[in-house]
Structure formats: C-alpha cells, structure tokens
Amino acid sequence: MKDKLGNLPSSPGVYLMKDGNGGILYVGKSKNLQQRVRSYFYPSAPHSNKIKRLVNNVRDLEIRVTDTEFEAFMLECRLIREWKPVYNKKMKNPLAYVYITIRPGNGFRRIEVTHHSGIGEAGAACFGPYTASKNTVLEAVRGIQECLQIACARSSISQTPCLNYSLGLCRGMCLGGEAVREYERIVDRFIELLAGRDRSLYEAMEQEMAAAAERYDFAAAARYRDSLQAVNLLVNKEAMIHFTEQNLSLAIVEALDEQTIKLFLVKRNRVLFSEKYHVAGRPPEQLRAEITEAILGGFGAEKTLPASPLARDEIDEAQIIYTYLQSSACRHLIIPEEWIEARDRLRIADGLDNILPRPLPQKSAGS
Incomplete structure (x- = not known):
C-alpha cells in the first residue's frame, strides 16, 4: 500500500479500493488521482465515520488512468453498476430515481412524487427520472405548491376547507368552484415550465419575491427564493432529459x-x-x-x-x-x-x- 500510494499518477482516472480477498469496497474517480487517493490516508484529515471504516478495511488499490476527467466519470459509473461495491450506494438502489407525475383526480389533478413513472397513463403528465432523493424532490414540489397556494391537503372536493386553506397555502380547491379552475390554470403553467416551454410562472414567482422584499416580509421572500431554487433544480434536470431523449x-x-x-x-x-x-x-x-x-x-x-x-x-x-x-x-x-x-x-x-x-x-x- 505504501508503495502504491507513493507512486500514484497526478492524472485523471479511477481508483478501486479492495479488501484482503480482492473484493472491491469502493470505486472513486478524480481529476488528480495522486491528491485524491492520498487524502483518504492523511491521519489529520477530518474524515467521516464511513470513510474511516472504509480506510481501515482497504488492503489493496487498483488504478485505472484516463486521458480526461470525463472518461473517469463515465468509467466510475460503469464500474459501480457492474461491481456494486458496498461503499457505493447511490447507483445500486433502484429506488434512487423518482418522477413527478400529474394525474387526473377526483375533482382536480394531483401532483405526485413517486418511484414509478406515469409515462403512458391516460391524462397524466410525467417528468423525470430525477437522481435526487425522493425527499429532496418532495420538498421542492411542496415548497412550490405552498408559494403558489396550491398545496391542498384534500384529495377531493368537500363541503369544508382543508387545514392548508386556513394557513393560506390552499386557494380553496377543496371547496370546488372558481378556485378549481384557477388551480388547473396554474398546474398547466407548472407543466409548461417543467417542459421548458413557458417560464411565465417562474417570472411571476420572481416578482412575488421582489414584492415581498419591498414590503420587508423577508420570511416570504426567503420562501420564494427557496422555491425558485427548487424550480431550477427540476427544470435543469428536465432540460438534460429532453436533450438526451433526442438521440443526437x-x-x-x-x-x-x-x-x-x-x-x-x-x-x-x-x-x-x-x-x-x-x-x-x-x-x-x-x-x-x-x-x-x-x-x-x-x-x-x-x-x-x-x-x-x-x-x-x-x-x-x-x-x-x-x-x-x-x-x-x-x-x-x-x-x-x-x-x-x-x-x-x-x-x-x-x-x-x-x-x-x-x-x-x-x-x-x-x-
């Protein structure tokens, strides 16, 4: 190990950390293999418990040099999928990918975050897969719904309003009438925004953020700021998906x-x-x-x-x-x-x- 650590190249590539039986514990990549791999073995480095356990079990290193960092990324991705190392969790879990699906409901459409695609369902609009965790996407969607006052806590129209209505987070879709029609118009704009066809909803949220700041309602302005960041996360991912699906x-x-x-x-x-x-x-x-x-x-x-x-x-x-x-x-x-x-x-x-x-x-x- 000392010899291998002393002779690491400073080029891009992939490193495979192995146990005493030659089993692969972890696959990583770096633009500079020498700096990255050695950093695991610095005693003074502030490592997490996970990294400390990994290093304690490493008995061998395999280095695969690449010409570019891009190739190192692609090779790392392939090797993790192929070997499924115990310390690489993200790409092993089939539930690591989530979708946003907008389905017809009882009275009005529902925005759902799920591990299962709604592609092909009648009347459904589906976006994804997203590699962020389900909780991250859920929080992003929830924040957007609350800022736009479309976070209804009911799944259908009722005689009484939901709790979110009293909190100012629901327009009253749960009561039916004009609020449902306004809600459906907003959902249409949300779909167009995610699809990259219309940014008017994003611009309206920016205006609301500026207005909140002008009236010194900094808590509301911060909520809009966070929601805009969430929109960017979702829109940027959709742009990547659309680009790839063209098979260029x-x-x-x-x-x-x-x-x-x-x-x-x-x-x-x-x-x-x-x-x-x-x-x-x-x-x-x-x-x-x-x-x-x-x-x-x-x-x-x-x-x-x-x-x-x-x-x-x-x-x-x-x-x-x-x-x-x-x-x-x-x-x-x-x-x-x-x-x-x-x-x-x-x-x-x-x-x-x-x-x-x-x-x-x-x-x-x-x-």
Missing part, C-alpha cells in the same frame, strides 16, 4: 495539451468512439478529413433511433455527458442524421471548424 449524434473535442486533442463520438448515453489526435504541425484540412472519416465510421454503423423516454439505467451516464457538454472543458458539434446518411463530408468538415483548435501560428525565420 455528438462529436466532442477536448484539448489534452497544445499538441493533442481527444475526440469522443456520443449517442444518447453512450460513448461510441474515442481517439487522440496530434494537431501540432498538421495541416488543418488533413485533421478535418481524418476526423470526418471517424465520424462517418462511428455513427454510420449506429442505427438512427426515434426519440424515446430516458430509462432509469441511462440517467447517470446521460447526466455526466450533459454536464460535460455545458462545461468549458470541451466543444461539441451536433451532426444531423441527414449528413451521416448522405455521407456529406463537406458539411461535416465545415462544422468541425467550429470545434477544432486553431492552428498555432508558425514562427518566422530568425525569430
């Missing part, structure tokens, strides 16, 4: 250094191809032509799939890819299916100009 063909380029780039070809939640290319001293047209052939070869064999709902076993890789695309570490190009089908090398090569690094200026003689 993505060419992603990351610069490893001034002389080398790495190309990834990604479809949905899978990396179909990856390769390093030296760029220093090469004519740009030669590099474009080589990568164009890789794109046609990588995506040409991949069948075009229609858009389809994102499954639970796809969500983790999809989130990693989507986050990577939003980062400054890489640049990406969406390759239209018609370019691939027509084997349109010219359009692909022109598109690559937007993501490939510019050639370094040549030094003049005598400089």
Whole structure:
C-alpha cells in the first residue's frame, strides 16, 4: 500500500479500493488521482465515520488512468453498476430515481412524487427520472405548491376547507368552484415550465419575491427564493432529459495539451468512439478529413433511433455527458442524421471548424 500510494499518477482516472480477498469496497474517480487517493490516508484529515471504516478495511488499490476527467466519470459509473461495491450506494438502489407525475383526480389533478413513472397513463403528465432523493424532490414540489397556494391537503372536493386553506397555502380547491379552475390554470403553467416551454410562472414567482422584499416580509421572500431554487433544480434536470431523449449524434473535442486533442463520438448515453489526435504541425484540412472519416465510421454503423423516454439505467451516464457538454472543458458539434446518411463530408468538415483548435501560428525565420 505504501508503495502504491507513493507512486500514484497526478492524472485523471479511477481508483478501486479492495479488501484482503480482492473484493472491491469502493470505486472513486478524480481529476488528480495522486491528491485524491492520498487524502483518504492523511491521519489529520477530518474524515467521516464511513470513510474511516472504509480506510481501515482497504488492503489493496487498483488504478485505472484516463486521458480526461470525463472518461473517469463515465468509467466510475460503469464500474459501480457492474461491481456494486458496498461503499457505493447511490447507483445500486433502484429506488434512487423518482418522477413527478400529474394525474387526473377526483375533482382536480394531483401532483405526485413517486418511484414509478406515469409515462403512458391516460391524462397524466410525467417528468423525470430525477437522481435526487425522493425527499429532496418532495420538498421542492411542496415548497412550490405552498408559494403558489396550491398545496391542498384534500384529495377531493368537500363541503369544508382543508387545514392548508386556513394557513393560506390552499386557494380553496377543496371547496370546488372558481378556485378549481384557477388551480388547473396554474398546474398547466407548472407543466409548461417543467417542459421548458413557458417560464411565465417562474417570472411571476420572481416578482412575488421582489414584492415581498419591498414590503420587508423577508420570511416570504426567503420562501420564494427557496422555491425558485427548487424550480431550477427540476427544470435543469428536465432540460438534460429532453436533450438526451433526442438521440443526437455528438462529436466532442477536448484539448489534452497544445499538441493533442481527444475526440469522443456520443449517442444518447453512450460513448461510441474515442481517439487522440496530434494537431501540432498538421495541416488543418488533413485533421478535418481524418476526423470526418471517424465520424462517418462511428455513427454510420449506429442505427438512427426515434426519440424515446430516458430509462432509469441511462440517467447517470446521460447526466455526466450533459454536464460535460455545458462545461468549458470541451466543444461539441451536433451532426444531423441527414449528413451521416448522405455521407456529406463537406458539411461535416465545415462544422468541425467550429470545434477544432486553431492552428498555432508558425514562427518566422530568425525569430
């Protein structure tokens, strides 16, 4: 162990912590393996009890080096799913994924947080899966409902109002009448917001927060602030899901250094191809032509799939890819299916100009 800790690389990669029988206790990833792995074994580090128990049981280390942090994330995800280490809990539990489902009810629709998708149910709108815990999503939805005064404590219309009505958290849908129609209009706007089609409800909540602050009702302003943060959490996750469900063909380029780039070809939640290319001293047209052939070869064999709902076993890789695309570490190009089908090398090569690094200026003689 001392020898392995003393010879750790400072590159990205994945580490597997093992017990005395070679069983995998924990899989982790890091941008800098040396710093991350050694940090577990610093006696003065403020470790949790879980980490202390893990370290006490570690008898061996296996290191798998990658070229990029993105590859380390993807490899970690695959290994956790494959080996299910005892100290990696998140991706082992099928109940770790939840959905928001809006179903017809007895008198008015109900917003539910559940582990089971409502996709395909008549009259239901379904969003997710979300990787946050059920409690986190429940708290987010509850906060939004309370701020919008649609947190009815009843499941159907009644002669008497629910407790939340007296607390100012329910518009009185439980009593029927115009309050139900107003509630349904708000639910329609909530659906449009989660689907990314209309942000007017979000903007209205922002205005209510500002108004509360102006009248020095800071408790109400804080509730709106927290609810807006919850909306962002849900909307951002839905944006990732919608993006992945389009089954786009993505060419992603990351610069490893001034002389080398790495190309990834990604479809949905899978990396179909990856390769390093030296760029220093090469004519740009030669590099474009080589990568164009890789794109046609990588995506040409991949069948075009229609858009389809994102499954639970796809969500983790999809989130990693989507986050990577939003980062400054890489640049990406969406390759239209018609370019691939027509084997349109010219359009692909022109598109690559937007993501490939510019050639370094040549030094003049005598400089």
